[in-house]
Amino acid sequence: MKRTPRSLFALVLLLIPAIxxxxxxxxxxxxxxxxxxxxxxxxxLPAFTNSTGIQVQVIAVGTGKALxxxxxxxxxxxxxxxxxxxxxxxAAGNGVNRRYVMxxxxxxxxxxxxxxGIAGTKDAAAAFKRIAEHKSLFISRGDxxxxxxxxxxxxxxxxxxxxxxxYRAAGQGMGKVLAMAGELDxxxxxxxxxxxxxxxxxPLKILVQGDKRLFNPYHVMAVNPDKYPDARYTxxxxxxxxxxxxxxxxMIGAYRVKNQQLFVxxxxxxH
Amino acid sequence: MELVxxxxxxxxxxxxxxxxxxxxxxxxFAVSVKAIAIATPIALATAFVLAFFRFPGRGLALSTVNTxxxxxxxxxxxxxxxxxxxSGPLGDLRLLFTQKAMxxxxxxxxxxxxxxxxxxAIEAAERSAWETAITLGAPPWRAVLTLLHxxxxxxxxxxxxxxxxxxSEVGSSxxxxxxxxxxxxxxxxxxxxxxxxxxxxxxxxxxxxxxFLAFGLNLGLSFFQRRVTxxx
Numbered sequence: 001m002k003r004t005p006r007s008l009f010a011l012v013l014l015l016i017p018a019i020x021x022x023x024x025x026x027x028x029x030x031x032x033x034x035x036x037x038x039x040x041x042x043x044x045l046p047a048f049t050n051s052t053g054i055q056v057q058v059i060a061v062g063t064g065k066a067l068x069x070x071x072x073x074x075x076x077x078x079x080x081x082x083x084x085x086x087x088x089x090x091a092a093g094n095g096v097n098r099r100y101v102m103x104x105x106x107x108x109x110x111x112x113x114x115x116x117g118i119a120g121t122k123d124a125a126a127a128f129k130r131i132a133e134h135k136s137l138f139i140s141r142g143d144x145x146x147x148x149x150x151x152x153x154x155x156x157x158x159x160x161x162x163x164x165x166x167y168r169a170a171g172q173g174m175g176k177v178l179a180m181a182g183e184l185d186x187x188x189x190x191x192x193x194x195x196x197x198x199x200x201x202x203p204l205k206i207l208v209q210g211d212k213r214l215f216n217p218y219h220v221m222a223v224n225p226d227k228y229p230d231a232r233y234t235x236x237x238x239x240x241x242x243x244x245x246x247x248x249x250x251m252i253g254a255y256r257v258k259n260q261q262l263f264v265x266x267x268x269x270x271h
Numbered sequence: 272m273e274l275v276x277x278x279x280x281x282x283x284x285x286x287x288x289x290x291x292x293x294x295x296x297x298x299x300f301a302v303s304v305k306a307i308a309i310a311t312p313i314a315l316a317t318a319f320v321l322a323f324f325r326f327p328g329r330g331l332a333l334s335t336v337n338t339x340x341x342x343x344x345x346x347x348x349x350x351x352x353x354x355x356x357x358s359g360p361l362g363d364l365r366l367l368f369t370q371k372a373m374x375x376x377x378x379x380x381x382x383x384x385x386x387x388x389x390x391x392a393i394e395a396a397e398r399s400a401w402e403t404a405i406t407l408g409a410p411p412w413r414a415v416l417t418l419l420h421x422x423x424x425x426x427x428x429x430x431x432x433x434x435x436x437x438x439s440e441v442g443s444s445x446x447x448x449x450x451x452x453x454x455x456x457x458x459x460x461x462x463x464x465x466x467x468x469x470x471x472x473x474x475x476x477x478x479x480x481x482x483f484l485a486f487g488l489n490l491g492l493s494f495f496q497r498r499v500t501x502x503x
Contacts (some may be wrong), residue, residue: 068469
């Protein structure tokens with residue numbers, strides 16, 4: 001075997017970090033686990049990259065952390081679902097150009113024998129009240145995520161301060177919490193996307209759905225370029241434009257998991 | 272700066288007697304102390320057998336213990352999860368997502384370390400301590416006590432190292448404990464959660480507790496290790 005000259009070796013050693021350092025920066029998107037785990041982003045992002053040439057790096061975390069990443073300038077664009085927190089975030093000057101992209105919905109799932117008797121109820125708050133009255137086990141995300149915030153609003157609507165042995169704040173992601181509810185025969189609130197992905201492995205079923213309060217709006221926001229001049233603002237705006245374009249909205253509406261539509265696009269109205 | 276600010280808030284949290292924070296710290300200690308208390312006698316007996324008896328498979332047992340020293344916590348967590356899950360063989364015990372499950376995970380994690388370190392300590396001890404005791408007509412249990420007394424510093428070092436490993440372990444506790452507030456949420460899982468929430472102050476406060484603890488444990492460890500090898 002021919003020996004590689006030493007200088008070549010040194011050159012390669014020098015080049016690797018140089019290439020790594022100069023690799024084209026990506027548009028960094030902080031979003032919730034629900035958009036990523038459901039497969040939506042994997043489905044639509046290639047089309048965006050195709051038409052714009054912009055690569056997107058997805059950081060899927062809870063809504064609280066996603067907003068924090070945006071406020072710290074660690075990402076360029078944020079796609080989350082917790083309007084009250086988003087409004088505060090916008091008011092604090094962290095972002096610009098907030099657009100309503102789509103909504104999906106939450107469902108209350110629980111053990112099929114339904115010890116609290118909530119099946120068939122249309123009123124999500126009433127169902128929560130019954131769970132509390134029966135002291136049936138309820139697993140809360142407890143992680144400040146959008147789902148967690150929605151859950152807390154529902155408890156408030158039900159006039160209940162959830163506490164006690166029956167209420168367990170798990171502090172974990174949706175998939176883990178669903179698995180936990182399955183193990184412990186407990187109720188929980190989940191977004192439909194994650195539910196569909198995990199359903200087959202769980203001894204649980206949907207007990208309450210369709211309440212308007214269970215709708216879950218998603219907004220996209222660009223990180224404020226005035227606060228972080230090095231944020232990829234133009235790319236972020238292109239992303240927002242694409243997401244709310246006829247093409248992007250159509251792809252969101254056409255996305256199916258197990259033959260069910262998960263997200264309803266809202267940015268472009270039909271006529 | 273974010274880091275400085277979060278550190279400041281962390282100190283305030285720690286010293287203002289924040290209830291949630293101290294509950295988490297309490298759970299961490301309760302679980303890990305119990306785990307090490309259960310694991311130590313069994314590990315000690317195992318180490319004793321490995322050091323004093325020659326039997327077929329002893330070499331294999333020793334290398335197994337040494338391999339398990341680098342057992343990743345998540346692997347322990349996953350295995351335990353599958354065993355304790357209601358569809359698993361031990362599902363009927365209903366142990367998943369309880370403090371007991373966390374303890375089992377931590378026992379498994381510190382056991383190899385305890386065996387390896389106390390085995391080394393016993394091996395290093397003069398065999399003569401044992402033989403002298405026996406020759407002087409002491410019953411075997413007295414001889415064991417004499418030996419234990421001889422190697423006490425090595426054993427304490429083993430326990431400290433084992434405790435250090437499990438008090439900061441996150442993989443297994445997260446998986447089989449479930450990070451349930453006021454129940455199975457300990458320092459490491461709380462740090463993981465607070466970071467994922469973007470509330471860094473509480474994460475840092477808990478990190479301080481762990482750092483402080485590690486410092487104390489290391490002081491103790493080096494103290495006892497010095498005692499193991501007497502300056503002569």
